[in-house]
Amino acid sequence: MKLIIDNIDIISMDEAGHFYRDGVIVIDGDTIEYAGAKSGLKADHPDAKRVDGHGMLALPGFVNTHTHVAMTIFRGYANDMALWDWLAEKIWPAEELLTGEDAYWATLLGAAEMIQAGVTTFADMYMFMTQTARAVEDCGIRAVLARGLSGPDGSTDERHREVEELRTWRTRAQGRITTMIGPHSIYTCSRDYLKVCKGMAEKHGVGIHIHLSETEQEVRDCIREHGCTPVRLLMELGLFDLPVLAAHCVHLNDEDIEILAESGVRVSHNPSSNLKLSSGFAPVTRLLERGICVAFGTDGAASNNNLSVWKEMTLASLIAKGQSGDPAALPAKTALRMATAMGAKALSLDKVTGSLEKGKKADIILIDTNKPHYFPKGDREVNLVYSGYSQDVDTVIVNGRILMAGRELTTIDMDRVHYEVDKIVSRILG
Amino acid sequence: MKLIIDNIDIISMDEAGHFYRDGVIVIDGDTIEYAGAKSGLKADHPDAKRVDGHGMLALPGFVNTHTHVAMTIFRGYANDMALWDWLAEKIWPAEELLTGEDAYWATLLGAAEMIQAGVTTFADMYMFMTQTARAVEDCGIRAVLARGLSGPDGSTDERHREVEELRTWRTRAQGRITTMIGPHSIYTCSRDYLKVCKGMAEKHGVGIHIHLSETEQEVRDCIREHGCTPVRLLMELGLFDLPVLAAHCVHLNDEDIEILAESGVRVSHNPSSNLKLSSGFAPVTRLLERGICVAFGTDGAASNNNLSVWKEMTLASLIAKGQSGDPAALPAKTALRMATAMGAKALSLDKVTGSLEKGKKADIILIDTNKPHYFPKGDREVNLVYSGYSQDVDTVIVNGRILMAGRELTTIDMDRVHYEVDKIVSRILG
Structure with a gap:
């Protein structure tokens, strides 16, 4: 069954940065068969289901590269x-x-918020990850899941059983779930245990998701205990031999930045959380200048308090200018790329999602720009980044399936979620 | 004709900070007759028009204390x-x-965005102010208007004629318009001309709206030319004898802050614009600690690029934490007060608007909190400031008149506005 989005302006986010006015997107099952000008479309597809995209702007779905979704509770x-x-x-x-069942409902609540904000993929690190996987399967979003790990040694058998169980999810949920190994941080994992985590990642053939250099104290304590910065410690332990997704990276010295660049570490920038917890301002502009892949994360809703990549994108772009004293820092075009294509790359999903082009999975959002704050109709990217809101997302498609249409969620029963969340909160927080 | 909002949770923003669960608001014409618990309501009002507020939160409308609304173009x-x-x-x-007719349509565009963002009052400083007044009359919003003034001396007769004409608007538009005198800044007005402006303000019995200490360069140039900071210059010229609304106040030294506090100057904090133009971070926490009235402004849409006080409120609260290194800086309750009651005070309208209590004008917004990002239902103020969005505003009432219901604008024909705005943009910007 084919799905066609007609009469749609397309910001493709492909390498060349193509834009198509009044174009068309053809989806075959879970995959984009065509995205481009109407004139380039060969077949007619009279039997396809059609969505009229008039007045809308299509973008690849946003990628949330760092969260703890069950913390939405x-x-x-x-x-x-x-x-x-x-x-x-x-x-x-x-x-x-917190129980696993709680985590299931909390994940659905967070997923509902993410879908409504146009997030089509998220990277998570937390407990109860198989319950999160179950919620991901049920609601249709895409996810990169890591069981959060910590401790002095490898004797946490129950957690490692969970890691192995999570691995089995990679063949379920229509392939929408991939996994990473998630050592929490250098201050909650010993050196030996970080090496154990590296071994697990090698065994599973996946990357590592870790908090890194989030606070001044983390860096100070690390230097006192290990004689080097957290970044250097991870390099010395060999973790950067693997693909690493490093969340936060607020407090970096020049050598740290050089190491991250040389090692191809991907940085998840979480400006709301860093500001709200007063962790500081990450040196995003310098990281980007050094060619490092930087994408956006929301962190958990408990320290943000949203799960909207769009909100992070706007905030990051403003902060970068204020912090650097350069009003041209982190321009709109770059911010939008970080929120989409670079997000996919940060999660090693750049062959799967992050742009609208033939062969990619159909992770697409349609934005309703017929609102006062999009007028006058000037630079598209500028209007999206500086004037737009998460709530302008009208339709969300993940893996070819419509998860939201006209802002109505199609896969999540919100009344049930609210009911369950109220029960959990009464029990846990009193 | 009375209007009653029933079954409504009310954040009153009165001095005592009352909250009423499942309360009621009675509006008589343009004025709040009652806002509080149902049990405190004496009469039945069977003939009143009724709005069911179930699931909504009532707040006083947001106050935008600094903008140039026609710059929305x-x-x-x-x-x-x-x-x-x-x-x-x-x-x-x-x-x-730009022509006056352009300014009329651009003001309607900006007003539409502000109403949709829950802004019920704005303070403006720009050209073509009588055209802006005409748009304010037509769309029903409340405004404090100042004709922007600049120059070396008082010989700008045409502008002064506009100032006098604007004054006549104070008895029109159901009393929704008040005025200020608007010398643009110390770098565009001479000392003599600033004194002329002071004289005009005294003659009109109104306050002064001015840009102040927005950039480092402004302060540096002022010290070179006048031997003192912009704040000290205005004090020495006697401007602070009058109520002064000072926009930006980014670059202040200790003495400046002391002068602002002693003189009762009100500060309009515009974080988006200050970041976007990389002007810097205003010392909001220190200003508040010194007891200065600080409220939010959006600046013009050309340097923000929105007119949403809600967005400024969220941003300001995050930035204050990041900048000060204190995660308790600018807490949600304070931010919400700055956006409402302190905004009204900054514009000398605290007897008129800024809180929901008997005798105030009925400037009320209803917020739809039945959305994933408001769950779990914890601290109301925290959820509004850190999780909420302008788009959660469902209904807007100004001076007792409903300007938006179910997010549909009732007084502005957006198709016409978009048509006119397109025409203007084609002509001016090509």
Whole structure:
């Protein structure tokens, strides 16, 4: 069964940056068969299902490269606290009471918010990852899942069983799930255990998802304990031999940036969370100048408090200008690429998603620009990044399936989710 | 004719910070007759028109304390430039081609965006102010208008005629328009002319709206030319004897902050514009600590690129934390007060608007919180500031009149506005 989006302006985000006015997208099953000008379309497809894209703008779906989606259950629970206090005093005690079933419903809540914000792929690191996988299967979004790991040694058998079980999900959910190995950070994992994690990643043939140089304290403590920065420590332990997705990277020295560039580490930039927890401003402009792949992450909804890549994109672009003193820093075109194509690359999914072109999976969002804040109709990218909102996303397609149309979710029963979330919150947070 | 909003949760923003769950608001003509618990309501009002507020949150409308609304016509026109280049190379040449009729349509476009973002009052400083007044009259929003003034002396007769004409609007548009005198800045007005402006403000019995200490260059040049900072210069010229609304206040020294506090100057904080033009980070936390009235402004849509006070509120709260290194800086409750009650105070309208209580004008917004990003239902203020979006505003009432219901604008014909805006843009920007 084919799905055709007609009369649609297309920002393809392909390498050449093609834009097609009043074009057409043909979807065959889960895959884009054609995206481009109407004149380039060979066949007629009279039997296809059709969506009229008039007045809409098609973009590849946004990629959220760092979150803890089940933490959506803690949204608004604790605020105005520094990272360590927030974790130790509030989040970790509450997490003790969380069950796998809770994580399932919390993931659906977070997925609903992400779909409504045009996020079609997210990378997660948390507990109860097979329950998160089940929610991903049910709601139709794409995900890169990592069981969060920590500890002094490799004797956490139960967690490793979960890692192995998560691996089996790679052949389920229509192939929408891939996995990574998720050592939490250098301050919650020992050197030996980080090496164990590297071994697991090699065995599974996947990359590593880790928090890195998020706070000044992390860097200071690391230098005191290990005699080097967290970035250098991971390099010395050999972790950068693998594809690494490093979340935050706020506090970096010149050598760190050089190491990240040389090692091909991908950085997930989470500006809302870094500001809200007052962790600092990541040196995004310098990372980009050095050719590092930088994409956006929302972090968990407990420290943001949204799961919208669009919001991060706008914020990052403004902050980069204010921080650098250069009003040309992180221009709209770059920000939009970071939110889409570079996001896919950061997750090693650049052959799968992140652009609208033949052969990619059909992860597509349609944006309704018939709103006052898109007028006058000037530079498309500028209007999206500086004037647009997550709520302008009208339609979301993942893997060829429509997950939202006219802002109505098609795969998630929100009344049920709200009911279950209320029950969980009453039980856990009282 | 009375209008009653029933079954409504009310964040009153009155001095005591009252919240009423499942309360009621009674509007008599343009005025709030009652806002509070159902049990406190005396009469039945069987003939009143009723709005069911179930699932909604009522707030006083947002106050945009600094904009140039007709500049909405330049949204997205020039980006990634520093303030002076942006003004001199792009904006001023384009403004030469602008007519009063253009300003009328551009104001309607900006007003449409503001109403959709829950802004019920805005303070403007620009050209063609009587055309802006006409648009304000037509669309039903509340405004504090100032004809932008600049020059070496008082010989700009035509502008002063406009100032006098604008004054006559204070008795029109159901009293929704007040005025200020708007000397543009210390770098576009001479000392003598600033004194002339002070005289006009005294004669009209109104305050002054001025750009102040927006960029480092403004401060540096002022010290070179006048031997003191812009803040000290205005004080020495006697301008602070009057109520002054000072936009930006990014670059302040300790003495400046002391002068602003002692003089009761109100500060309009415009974080998006200050970041986008890389002007810097305003010391908001220090201003608030010193007891200064700080409210939010969007600046013009050409340097933001939105007119949403909500967006500024969220951004300001995040930036304040990141900049100060204190995750408790600018908490949600304070940010929400700055966006409403303190906004009204900044415009000398605190007896008129900014809170939901008996005797105030009925400037009310209803927010639809039945969306994934408001779950779990924790701290109301936290959820609004960190998770909410302008698009969650469902209904907007100004002066007792419904300007938006179910996100549909009731007073502005957007098809006509878009048509006229397209025509203007073709003519001016080519």
